[in-house]
Structure formats: structure tokens, C-alpha cells
Amino acid sequence: MRVVMLACSRVSGSSGIEDISGQLYHTGACLDTPKARVLSAVMPDPLLRTEQLSRWFGSLLAVDRVDLTVHAGELRSIIGPNGAGKTTFFRLISGEMAPSTGRVWFKGRDITGLPQHAVARLGITKSYQITNVFPHLTVHENVRVAAQGWRQSFNFWSRADRLAAAADRAHELLTTVGLSAKAALLAAHLSHGEKRHLEIGIALASNPELLLLDEPTAGMSPEETDETMRLIRELTAGRTVILVEHKMKLVMRISDRITVLHQGQVIADGSPAEIRANERVQQTYLGAVR
Numbered sequence: 408m409r410v411v412m413l414a415c416s417r418v419s420g421s422s423g424i425e426d427i428s429g430q431l432y433h434t435g436a437c438l439d440t441p442k443a444r445v446l447s448a449v450m451p452d453p454l455l456r457t458e459q460l461s462r463w464f465g466s467l468l469a470v471d472r473v474d475l476t477v478h479a480g481e482l483r484s485i486i487g488p489n490g491a492g493k494t495t496f497f498r499l500i501s502g503e504m505a506p507s508t509g510r511v512w513f514k515g516r517d518i519t520g521l522p523q524h525a526v527a528r529l530g531i532t533k534s535y536q537i538t539n540v541f542p543h544l545t546v547h548e549n550v551r552v553a554a555q556g557w558r559q560s561f562n563f564w565s566r567a568d569r570l571a572a573a574a575d576r577a578h579e580l581l582t583t584v585g586l587s588a589k590a591a592l593l594a595a596h597l598s599h600g601e602k603r604h605l606e607i608g609i610a611l612a613s614n615p616e617l618l619l620l621d622e623p624t625a626g627m628s629p630e631e632t633d634e635t636m637r638l639i640r641e642l643t644a645g646r647t648v649i650l651v652e653h654k655m656k657l658v659m660r661i662s663d664r665i666t667v668l669h670q671g672q673v674i675a676d677g678s679p680a681e682i683r684a685n686e687r688v689q690q691t692y693l694g695a696v697r
């Protein structure tokens with residue numbers, strides 16, 4: 408973005424980045440030359456943006472005009488009491504459910520209403536709150552099957568090469584999620600926390616640009632929660648993650664930004680420090696964020 412601003416300053420002949428960014432964003436004056444218009448086209452869009460996104464269930468407004476902007480590389484958490492609309496919001500983004508009104512953009516493209524498989528192909532994957540692990544396959548097979556399903560990743564000529572590539576990728580992913588030592592075990596024999604890590608490995612098999620994690624630490628012991636926190640931190644290198652999570656300490660420690668949902672509406676959006684200091688959030692959570 409800085410490069411664009413400097414280039415823009417050459418176009419307009421103005422000096423000072425502050426000045427230029429002000430022109431660029433507030434008055435648009437700097438965009439009045441053909442070169443600047445080309446430059447503005449290469450400015451990164453937010454990775455994800457929702458505008459007035461809403462979903463009714465009968466007379467219940469579960470997601471209520473949510474505006475959310477997430478930039479590439481960000482770790483965004485969405486918090487809110489049970490029934491706040493967090494899971495529904497994820498469903499609207501991932502294409503699992505269509506919004507009643509509002510729009511979703513991913514990398515500048517309007518993806519509103521696209522089916523889940525199309526959204527997944529564009530780079531958004533959701534790791535499910537309800538387990539989607541096959542218990543009678545080994546840990547490695549679970550991830551390999553997911554990697555095989557992701558045909559785009561493997562441009563190999565022969566089926567044997569594709570399978571070998573999927574098997575290699577599965578091993579890499581198991582290392583990432585800390586399960587390589589358990590690769591040959593049946594998934595049924597993993598602990599609850601390990602199964603949740605396997606789910607994340609399965610979600611990563613499609614190499615998503617945006618990973619949606621819905622309560623990845625639900626039901627975990629404190630040790631497993633710490634391990635998951637480490638994993639989520641690792642995952643954010645080179646990836647964008649939106650995390651729905653109840654454990655406030657974890658959220659406060661690992662998030663770049665936090666969005667608070669209450670009865671379907673965004674009631675606060677800011678850095679962990681800003682959210683901690685927000686009075687409305689404190690009232691909603693009865694001090695639980697402190």
C-alpha cells in the first residue's frame with residue numbers, strides 16, 4: 408500500500424505520504440489521473456468483506472446487518488454469547504447457507520449466494536464444530552482423502568503420482584498439526600483434543616487462504632487448549648484465520664482484532680485492548696473479558 412501511495416505522490420506532484428493517503432482515501436483527488444487509476448487497481452482489497460449481512464430464521468433475525476472487513480494475514484476473533492449468531496455468520500460466509508440480505512466479497516469478488524463447494528474452491532474453508540473425522544480411517548488416511556479431493560493442488564499426469572503427492576501433503580499437514588507420531592492410528596483412538604487438531608489438518612488440506620475455525624477448543628483440557636493456541640498462532644503465518652472462540656484469555660492473547668456479536672449485531676470491533684476496555688462488552692460479558 409505504501410508503494411502505491413508513493414507512486415501516487417509522483418503522479419500528483421504532491422509531497423508527504425500522510426497528505427497523499429488523505430487525498431487518496433478521503434477526497435479521491437489523487438485518483439484523477441490514468442496512472443493513478445491503474446495503481447489504485449493494484450491496491451489490495453480486504454480479503455473478506457461483508458456488507459449488511461443478515462439472516463432470518465422465521466421471525467428470528469440471527470445475523471443482523473453485519474459489516475465486517477478482514478485483511479490478509481489477520482487473525483480475527485469473533486466472540487459473543489451463545490446464540491449471538493456466530494456460527495450462522497460463518498455459514499453465510501462459507502456458502503453453507505444463503506444470507507437473507509446483504510453481500511459477501513472475497514478478494515474483491517462478490518461471492519454472495521455461491522454454493523459451498525464453489526466458495527471452497529475460491530479459498531475459504533470452514534473447520535466444523537461438529538466432528539467430520541472418519542473414525543475407521545487412520546489419521547493419515549483422513550488427511551490424505553481430503554488432500555486427494557483437492558484436485559487443483561496436484562497437477563500430476565498419472566493417478567499414482569497424484570496419490571503419492573496427496574500422501575506427502577498429508578504427512579506435512581500432520582506435522583503442522585502435531586500429529587505425525589499418530590499417523591498410523593485409527594482416528595477413533597485419538598483423544599478429543601487430537602481429533603480437533605485432525606479436523607484442522609483436514610481443513611488445511613484444501614490450502615485455504617481463509618480458514619474459519621468455529622470453537623476449536625470446545626471440550627478441550629487446559630493443556631490441549633494451550634496446544635491448540637500454539638497451533639492457531641502457527642497457522643496464521645501466511646494465512647488468514649477467523650476464529651470463533653469462547654475462551655477469553657486465549658482470544659485476548661492471540662487475536663489481531665476482535666469483533667463482538669450480540670443478538671446478531673456487531674456491538675464492538677477493535678484491538679484486544681480496545682475490546683477489553685469497551686463498556687458495552689463488559690456489560691454483555693459481566694466482566695468475563697477482564
Ligand SMILES: Nc1ncnc2c1ncn2[C@@H]1O[C@H](COP(=O)(O)OP(=O)(O)O)[C@@H](O)[C@H]1O
Pocket residue numbers: 464467469487488489490491492493494495496
Ligand atoms: N438452522 C436454524 N434454524 C432455526 N434457527 C436457527 C438455525 N441455526 C441457528 N438458529 C438460531 O439462530 C440463533 C443464532 O445461532 P448460532 O448462529 O448458532 O449462534 P452462536 O454460534 O453464536 O451460538 C440462535 O437463536 C439459534 O437458535
Ligand SMILES: [Mg+2]
Pocket residue numbers: 493494495
Ligand atoms: Mg456456534
